[in-house]
């Protein structure tokens with residue numbers, strides 16, 4: 001009879017014994033391994049990118065210098081829309097045959113025959129494969145003169161040290177007898193585009209977010225929000241194309257500057273890409289501000305806009321700050337739009353209507369043409385590492401320093 | 414009842430189709446405390462929010478009837494809602510200080526009214542906090558975040574914030590419902606002192622509180638005003654049976 005009754009709960013040592021719950025245990029393990037895996041992947045990517053740039057850090061290493069291969073070049077970015085050729089050497093193992101295969105495409109071509117190896121190493125062979133590019137705005141491809149090729153041969157032997165010296169220069173001429181890797185020029189270009197686009201995207205996106213969350217009727221909000229969010233799914237190549245074909249012409253008519261594609265156009269186009277991100281996250285941050293705050297403000301006789309800008313917006317500062325950061329991240333790493341709309345000339349100036357070349361665009365356009373193991377190749381990976389480090393640093397600064405200060409400023413200690 | 418501050422004529426309020434207030438008519442005297450009592454869901458908060466038009470914020474609300482404050486219908490098309498709310502302050506059931514410093518919370522109201530002078534602001538902040546009986550507790554930490562205060566302190570800070578814009582009428586929706594007896598009695602004392610200068614309307618579920626603090630009491634039931642009169646009369650010899658049942662706790 002007793003056995004049929006439900007077991008009475010008693011507090012014995014037995015009934016309180018620790019139990020092993022398999023499903024919980026597994027879930028926990030799986031979740032944590034997935035989490036760590038994703039963290040590990042991020043670090044692995046960084047490590048890989050950084051590893052490829054390691055040769056840059058082997059100062060005074062002769063072997064390195066010797067493998068450097070001179071390539072054809074031009075110094076100055078030139079016209080767009082014309083066909084130029086780039087002659088690319090590629091080295092294969094230790095084969096000693098050389099072939100010269102100049103081939104010309106299109107109508108206007110310049111050809112160059114590549115001289116072989118330098119220094120004492122008889123190893124490298126150059127396979128010359130001129131490639132023609134259509135009307136891609138590309139600067140590193142340009143007309144080269146064959147006499148230049150010869151002089152530079154001797155200059156390039158001290159490798160990594162010299163490469164580092166050129167980092168601070170303002171010239172980005174990676175493919176030359178005397179290559180210069182002026183990261184400064186690229187950094188300034190990147191910053192210029194980023195600043196321009198955030199100056200446009202930041203206010204627009206935040207004001208749009210304030211409008212939808214504080215002013216618009218529910219129905220309008222339900223229409224506007226998804227539409228702006230849809231913009232986020234736009235392929236950047238489409239935005240780049242739009243900027244190149246439409247915006248460039250339009251703004252050239254308005255401002256009348258010389259180079260059609262420039263930092264400003266790039267900035268505007270990237271703003272188009274950044275707005276949806278900044279908007280969405282700002283809007284979420286604003287909507288997450290408790291209604292009681294705005295009610296309190298309205299009950300004190302504040303107008304709608306006073307409430308929005310003096311109460312709701314400050315209360316959402318951390319979220320909006322995060323939104324801006326993500327926007328900066330997006331613009332910083334944006335490659336396709338930069339390639340298509342910035343003009344891609346590594347010019348250093350304060351004029352927003354000059355062409356610039358960004359880090360990401362540099363990697364995007366040059367990686368396919370560089371030679372594995374060459375300095376140029378390493379430099380490109382080094383730039384990749386820089387992009388990584390920048391975004392890490394940006395987030396770290398934001399998380400630990402700026403955010404705390406902002407919160408203090410707007411919300412009291 | 415001379416000196417009528419608010420005259421309500423046949424006020425009805427709908428949430429969409431649902432009629433939440435049914436033809437309310439009443440008079441609220443100036444410089445007195447009026448308590449609104451009634452079971453949960455009977456429309457006390459709804460009615461209170463009508464007085465400073467906070468219900469405008471809810472899209473589905475529609476209102477008929479008149480709400481005359483000093484003879485002016487506040488639902489008239491030409492009346493600016495912002496100006497009404499400057500005159501009619503509100504303290505909410507759940508304390509809701511801004512996520513700003515204590516000082517900024519109190520200075521907010523004067524600031525939005527265009528007051529910039531630091532000295533004057535300091536003065537207003539101090540007098541408001543003093544009036545709300547919280548100055549001594551907070552005077553050394555005015556720059557701290559208001560969110561770090563205790564619930565009772567937050568509620569009194571909210572009262573100070575309301576006083577800082579020197580309204581005419583103060584609406585309080587269960588201001589002490591989440592507070593301990595000590596904070597509650599502080600707020601009750603405060604209400605008592607404030608009625609010299611302000612007309613106060615207070616919603617409460619606490620019969621003793623209504624009896625202690627108010628001069629007049631209105632009993633709501635199912636969106637209707639059942640009875641209104643001097644607090645003493647309502648609590649000792651109510652005219653309606655429902656009122657008596659509710660007050661004595663024999664409701665249902």
Ligand SMILES: Nc1ncnc2c1ncn2[C@@H]1O[C@H](COP(=O)(O)OP(=O)(O)OP(=O)(O)O)[C@@H](O)[C@H]1O
Pocket residue numbers: 428433451452453454455456457458459460471
């Ligand atoms: N925003 C709203 N939309 C629709 N109906 C609402 C809304 N707010 C309140 N109501 C309804 O109106 C009626 C009155 O609500 P109200 O908040 O005024 O009650 P109350 O008397 O303040 O109750 P309590 O004492 O619990 O605060 C309730 O039936 C409630 O469900």
Ligand SMILES: [Mg+2]
Pocket residue numbers: 457458459586
């Ligand atoms: Mg209520």
